[in-house]
Structure formats: C-alpha cells, structure tokens
Amino acid sequence: MAYRAVFRCIAGCSGEHPVWDPIYRCPSCGDLLEVAHDVESLKDRSAAAWMRLFDERYKRTTWPYGSSVWGKKEWVCPDVRNDSVVSMDEGGTNLFWAERFGRELGMDDLWVKLCGNSHTGSFKDLGMTVLVSVVRQIMDEGGDIRAVACASTGDTSASLAAYAAAGGIPAIVLLPRGKVSTAQLLQPIANGALVLALDTDFDGCMAIVQRLSQDEGIYLANSMNSLRLEGQKTVAIEIVQQLDWTVPDVVVIPGGNLGNVSALGAGFDMMSDLGLIDRQPQIVVAQAEAANPLYLAYGRDWEFEPVGAKPTQASAIQIGNPVSVRKAIRTLRRHRGIVEQASEAELAEAAARADRTGMYNCPHTGVALAALIKLRERGRIDAGARVVVVSTASGLKFTDFKLGYHERRLPDVPATWANVPVELPNDYDAVRRAIDEHSAGRESAP
Ligand SMILES: Cc1ncc(COP(=O)(O)O)c(C=O)c1O
Ligand SMILES: [Zn+2]
Structure with missing residues (x-):
C-alpha cells in the first residue's frame, strides 16, 4: 500500500500541495499549512501491527529506522527515500520516573521526558531531520535551493x-544578538553556518527570515x-511507546513559538485515529511570565493578542508573537488544555529544586516544572495522576x-538552593572542618 502525505491549509481551504513545494502558508488565505496523511491507507495495518513494527525498529541499526523519528516513517513523511534521509539517530531519549521530585510534590507517578538528550541538545532534532531530508531530496532531484535559513532563539539554529x-x-541562521x-x-558556528546576529529580538529575526524565504532558493x-x-509529533508516540503503549493523564510542555505543543497534540490524534490509543491526555502549556501571550489568551477564552516579549532566563521561549498560535489553540481545545505561567523566580527555583533530586534542568524545563508545582498546589493536577513533563x-x-x-546573581531570584564551591587551602584539617560544618548545617536544616 502506498502511503501519502501532503500540505493542507489549517483553515480548511480546498486543495492540497506536495510536500516538495517550498510553500509555508496557504496560497488562498495565508493561514498556516499542516501535513495531512492518508489515514485510510495507514489502516492497512492494525494498531497492534503498527505497535509491533515500531517496537521492532526502536533503537536498532537498519537505516534509517533506528532513529525513533524514521522508525515511524510511514506516519511522518512516507515519500522520502531512505537514501535522502539525513539522520543522526533522533529520539529514543530517556523517559524516567522522577520518584524523589514527585514525592516532594505529593505525586507518585511523575515522569520526565528528556528530549534534550539528543544530538544537538534539544527536541528540535526530531523535526529538523525531516525538514533537511526533504530538502536533500529536492536538491538531489535538481530543485533550486541555495540555502536553508531560520530565525532562532538558539536551539533551532x-x-x-x-x-x-x-x-x-x-x-543561514538569524539570531537575536x-x-x-x-x-x-557556538553550535552553528562550529557547524559552519552563516551566523547573523541581529540587533533585534526573535520576532524581529522571524520577520526578516520570512521575507528572505520569499526569494528563490x-x-x-x-x-x-x-x-x-x-x-516533532513522534515525541507523543515515543512517550506512549515507552509507557508500554499506555497514555499518561497529563503532559506538561513549555511553549514559545507553540509549534511543539501542536506537534504533541498531532501525535496523540494520529495514534487515536489509527486505534493505538483510546483516550487523550490533558495538555498543559507552560509559559514564562515575561513572554506569556498564550497564557493571557487562555484567560480570555482563547482570544489571542501578541505581546512584546520581555527578557527571561528561559531565553528560547522569549517570543511574543508565536507563529503557531492557531494550531496550538486548536490542540488545547481538543485536549482540555491548561496554560500556566512562571515568573523568573518560580522558574529558576523550580529548576534548581528539581536539580537537587538529580536532574539538571534547562530554564525552559524550569518553566514546565514551576507550572506543575503551581497546578499541584491548586489541586488542578491530582496526586495520583500519571504526569509526563x-x-x-x-x-x-x-x-x-x-x-x-x-x-545568586539572577535578578529577582532568592536562589533558595544556591550551592557554591568552598574554596580551601591545600590543608587536610581545613577539608575535615569544612565537611563537619557542612554535615552540621544539613542536620540543623529544616
Ligand atoms: C529549549 C526549548 N524549549 C521550548 C521551546 C518552545 O517550543 P515552541 O517554540 O515549539 O513552543 C523551544 C523553542 O522555541 C526551546 O528551544
Ligand atoms: Zn487557506
């Protein structure tokens, strides 16, 4: 059976466009496009057969299926030839039971999905392997592409x-200086990209790169x-796969440009359409208070207005006018969505507190953890819920x-869990004294 995927307008305009066309918006109405799959043809395999196939391929070496993205190739981009794929073994990242941190929050089923344990250290690799593979196939077939370009808050570039x-x-990468x-x-510098550091913010870089992409090539x-x-939608499939094909109750995800939450929802929807799952998780988006347009829209029954994003430690989500907001709202409406925000103090304290239970969190994960803490405190997430952050x-x-x-240099952050090295002379007694003082301090701590 031949599987097919095409671009379609999310607003429902008729017509479809080949995924090989360099178009990013609907030519009729200007709204975003999405990839639509021929779900009927995918039903030629039963849900059980898909799960078995994905499990057989998972983290093995047969090219390119050992990548957890390409292991689900028929659901992702079926028309890419295996010899066009540019993969560095995406996905398959650890999903671990955060036992001790969960216990601190009165939860016994808290899990963390470490998408940052990937080739370039963020979840972006899941999607980039697909885009770059399509570009390579277009170029191999004589298509006129001079370069690929992005605006970025760091990880995309x-x-x-x-x-x-x-x-x-x-x-070519455009970064806010x-x-x-x-x-x-340093990452794009090392990999030889043309790095353009602009005197603007992410939204400014995004406006310029959109103009550039109207140029040929x-x-x-x-x-x-x-x-x-x-x-990126394969993260939803992978989470369910890692939980032995069961669905968590709640998934918490940080949101900036809001592509990832839409992708997460699309993964769950596709599993549901093909019968792999029979219920949907609740989805929580966590935003930094400094860049919280979706949080504000949530409080206004999803009426969205862009904001000017203020500086935040969670720099990758310092975005005031998220491109994928319409897709994100659609996803959240379908998944009993909640949006929570975290102040600079809340995100930094949450990251550091969880680090004390063995994690090593980026500030965006800090935003997600802070949102989780707040929702737990208000009883909006149950103690017994299976939650994946x-x-x-x-x-x-x-x-x-x-x-x-x-x-203790972060503005407005008390740094409750600050821990600095104790600098000592080369002296045994000084070392003993420092250890004793530390133990005494721990015993008297609350
Ligand atoms: C580390 C990190 N977390 C979260 C996000 C937010 O993802 P999205 O922009 O798809 O909402 C990004 C990217 O923008 C990121 O780099
Ligand atoms: Zn349209």
Missing part, C-alpha cells in the same frame, strides 16, 4: 546547522514549516543561567 552540515547543505546562550551560539526551516512538526533542552547548554543562580 543549532539543530539546523548540524543537520544541514551532515547533509552538505548551506545554512546577545539573547542566546554562549553554548547555543532560500528554504525556510522554522517550525511554521510544518515538516518540522511531523518529526517534557524537558526540551539539555541543562548543559545553559551554564550562565545555572552559574548565575548558584552565585
């Missing part, structure tokens, strides 16, 4: 630069290109944030 380099495709972490800035790699979301990037990319916290 890191992922684009890596996958473009692996595929031998020129990459001074607003991404040093590690994130510059292909847009932001998540408004729905090929990215097709790869999606951790979107590796804490290792956010050294400035973590050092600033422990050195």
Whole structure:
C-alpha cells in the first residue's frame, strides 16, 4: 500500500500541495499549512501491527529506522527515500520516573521526558531531520535551493546547522544578538553556518527570515514549516511507546513559538485515529511570565493578542508573537488544555529544586516544572495522576543561567538552593572542618 502525505491549509481551504513545494502558508488565505496523511491507507495495518513494527525498529541499526523519528516513517513523511534521509539517530531519549521530585510534590507517578538528550541538545532534532531530508531530496532531484535559513532563539539554529552540515547543505541562521546562550551560539558556528546576529529580538529575526524565504532558493526551516512538526509529533508516540503503549493523564510542555505543543497534540490524534490509543491526555502549556501571550489568551477564552516579549532566563521561549498560535489553540481545545505561567523566580527555583533530586534542568524545563508545582498546589493536577513533563533542552547548554543562580546573581531570584564551591587551602584539617560544618548545617536544616 502506498502511503501519502501532503500540505493542507489549517483553515480548511480546498486543495492540497506536495510536500516538495517550498510553500509555508496557504496560497488562498495565508493561514498556516499542516501535513495531512492518508489515514485510510495507514489502516492497512492494525494498531497492534503498527505497535509491533515500531517496537521492532526502536533503537536498532537498519537505516534509517533506528532513529525513533524514521522508525515511524510511514506516519511522518512516507515519500522520502531512505537514501535522502539525513539522520543522526533522533529520539529514543530517556523517559524516567522522577520518584524523589514527585514525592516532594505529593505525586507518585511523575515522569520526565528528556528530549534534550539528543544530538544537538534539544527536541528540535526530531523535526529538523525531516525538514533537511526533504530538502536533500529536492536538491538531489535538481530543485533550486541555495540555502536553508531560520530565525532562532538558539536551539533551532543549532539543530539546523548540524543537520544541514551532515547533509552538505548551506545554512543561514538569524539570531537575536546577545539573547542566546554562549553554548547555543557556538553550535552553528562550529557547524559552519552563516551566523547573523541581529540587533533585534526573535520576532524581529522571524520577520526578516520570512521575507528572505520569499526569494528563490532560500528554504525556510522554522517550525511554521510544518515538516518540522511531523518529526516533532513522534515525541507523543515515543512517550506512549515507552509507557508500554499506555497514555499518561497529563503532559506538561513549555511553549514559545507553540509549534511543539501542536506537534504533541498531532501525535496523540494520529495514534487515536489509527486505534493505538483510546483516550487523550490533558495538555498543559507552560509559559514564562515575561513572554506569556498564550497564557493571557487562555484567560480570555482563547482570544489571542501578541505581546512584546520581555527578557527571561528561559531565553528560547522569549517570543511574543508565536507563529503557531492557531494550531496550538486548536490542540488545547481538543485536549482540555491548561496554560500556566512562571515568573523568573518560580522558574529558576523550580529548576534548581528539581536539580537537587538529580536532574539538571534547562530554564525552559524550569518553566514546565514551576507550572506543575503551581497546578499541584491548586489541586488542578491530582496526586495520583500519571504526569509526563517534557524537558526540551539539555541543562548543559545553559551554564550562565545555572552559574548565575548558584552565585545568586539572577535578578529577582532568592536562589533558595544556591550551592557554591568552598574554596580551601591545600590543608587536610581545613577539608575535615569544612565537611563537619557542612554535615552540621544539613542536620540543623529544616
Ligand atoms: C529549549 C526549548 N524549549 C521550548 C521551546 C518552545 O517550543 P515552541 O517554540 O515549539 O513552543 C523551544 C523553542 O522555541 C526551546 O528551544
Ligand atoms: Zn487557506
């Protein structure tokens, strides 16, 4: 059976467009596009047969199916030839039972999905492998693409630069100057992209890259290109797969440009359409208070207005005019959606508190954890609920944030869990004394 996927307008305009066309908006109404699959043809396999196939491929070496994105290729982008795929083994990231942190919140079934344990250290690899593979196939077939380009708050540019380099495709990245972490800035530099640091914010970079992509030959790699979301939706399938094909009660995810939450919802919807699951999780989007347009819309029955995003430690979600907002609202309406926000103090304290139970959280995961804490305190998430928090990037990319916290340099953050090295002379007794004082301090701590 031949499987098919095409672009369609999310507002319902008639017509479909090949996924090989460099179009990012509906030519009739200008709204976003989405990838639509021929679900009827996918029903040629039973739900049990799909689950078996995905399990057989999971983390094995047969190209390209060992990647957890390409292991679900028929559901993602069936027309990509295996020799066009640019993959560095995406997905298959750890989903762990956060036993101790959960217990602190009075929960016994809290899980963390570490999407940041990936090739470039964020969930963006899940989608970028799909987009860059499509680009490579277009170029192999003589299509006129000079370069792939994106605006980024850091992680998208890191992922684009890596996958473009692996595929031998020129990459251009537009970053807001001074607003991404040093590690994130270095990633596209190392991978040889043209790095343009602009005196604006993410929304300003996004406006410019959208204009660039109207030129012949510059292909847009932001998540408004729905090929990215097709790869990102596999996170929902992977979570369910890792939970032995059961659905969690609640999924908490940080939101900026709001592509990832739409992708998450699409993954659950597709599993439901094909009979792999018979219920849907509740989805919670967590936003930084400094960049909270979706949170504000949630309080106004989803009436959306862009905001000017203020600086936040959660720099990757410092976005005031999210491109995928309409898709996100649609997803949240279908999934009993909740939007919660976290102040700078709340996100930094939540990240550090969870670090004390063995995690190493990026600030965006801090936003998600802070939202979870607040919703638990208000009883909106039950003690017994199975909750999965999606951790979107590796804490290792956010050294400035973590050092600033422990050195108590973050504005408006009390840094309750600050922990600094004790500097000592080369002296045995001084070391003994420091250990004794530390133990005494721990015993008298509340
Ligand atoms: C680490 C991290 N977390 C969360 C997000 C938010 O994802 P989205 O923009 O799809 O809402 C991003 C990207 O923007 C990110 O890089
Ligand atoms: Zn349309």
